Amino acid sequence: MSIDLTEETITAAVLQTFDGCADERMRNIFKALVQHLHDFTREVRLTGEEWFTAVDFLERVGRISSPTRQEFVLLSDILGLSVLVDQINHGNGSATDSTLLGPFFVEGRPRARNGADISGDVPGMPLFFTGTVINSQGEPVAGAAVDTWHSDGDGYYDVQQADKLHGEPAMRALLTTDDDGRFWYRSIVPRYYPVPTDGPCGEILRAADRSPMRPEHIHFWFHAENHVPLVTMLFRADDPYLERDAVFGAKRSLVADFVQHEAGEKAPDGTVMTEPFQTVEWTFVLLTAEDG
Structure with a gap:
């Protein structure tokens, strides 16, 4: 692995680190995740400030979550991910x-x-x-x-x-x-x-001018x-x-x-x-x- 990685070579280097993963499903999921995440970062030209904002956002989602307040579930819900997963796994209509x-x-x-x-x-x-x-x-x-x-x-x-x-x-x-x-x-x-809007997910809804x-x-x-x-x-x-x-x-x-x-x-x-x-x-x- 090169130590002089560039915007063009970093993705392949990270993907290679999962080649030895014995769990094929885990290997495939993480490789796809890294590929899409890196492609997204390049596409939007993510700034350092935006990256720190995103990390801070996820930290705050974790802090507000509790046994009776699942903010990560809510985040998945308002992004449509929860319904997408459900449709993929239970969309047979029978x-x-x-x-x-x-x-x-x-x-x-x-x-x-x-x-x-x-x-x-x-x-x-x-x-x-x-x-x-x-x-x-x-x-x-x-x-x-x-x-x-x-x-x-x-x-x-x-x-x-x-x-x-x-x-x-x-x-x-x-x-x-x-x-x-x-x-x-x-x-x-x-x-x-x-839905609860007093936490980080509420910030997304307000910024997007979406009904909660x-x-x-x-x-x-x-x-x-x-x-x-x-x-x-x-x-x-x-x-x-x-x-x-x-x-x-x-x-x-x-x-x-x-x-x-x-x-x-x-x-x-x-x-x-x-x-x-x-x-x-x-x-x-x-x-x-x-x-x-």
Whole structure:
């Protein structure tokens, strides 16, 4: 390797250092990364000041990240990378469409029985969700683990208001489908909201004059034995931000009707409601391991 590297020879020298990598996939990925990164640097004629700014930006993304604030995930989301990876790996159209995990999933969610109120006593319009999980042959998937989480009626997740909720989880739970592949719960109606803009990712959105808004949605993550895991979400049909999701995650196939009901009507659990409420029903299709 020459010690007198130039703009024209530096890339080949770096690429050569990965020739001895025993892991072929790792070797190919890093070689492609170096090639594209160097080509990008030459194309835009990156200045030293801009390079230091970029390094500082990434350092600040790391500092603000936490177990409940995934700024690197958000960065991937607003650059469209998360959706691109999802499309490459799950774009076969033979099951319910997948989409972003998002930055607000947490492991510390409570287990809940079907029919439970998972709102955590957060006030809001009642929402009754009923889901059915089937495989690609239309057969029910029993015993599937169902993670679900969403915002409150002001667009905030529980992890964004930990002090107010005394650190207790709300509007999220881990449920299990019954023998008919069904799961159901009560919560509150979520709302559209801006992605966090108080960190480095907000600087990108403001500099680009981009909307930070996400349309109203409910998250789901399914795991079932001998089935391919599914990360997805459902969007409200009449949401004003459906066509301009800040993280590019909305899909027509995942648009659901949030049906409005008036006080005095019966909820799905048979309760005569004394206030207006909404219901959502949806069937989710999982790929089997053989399908996948």
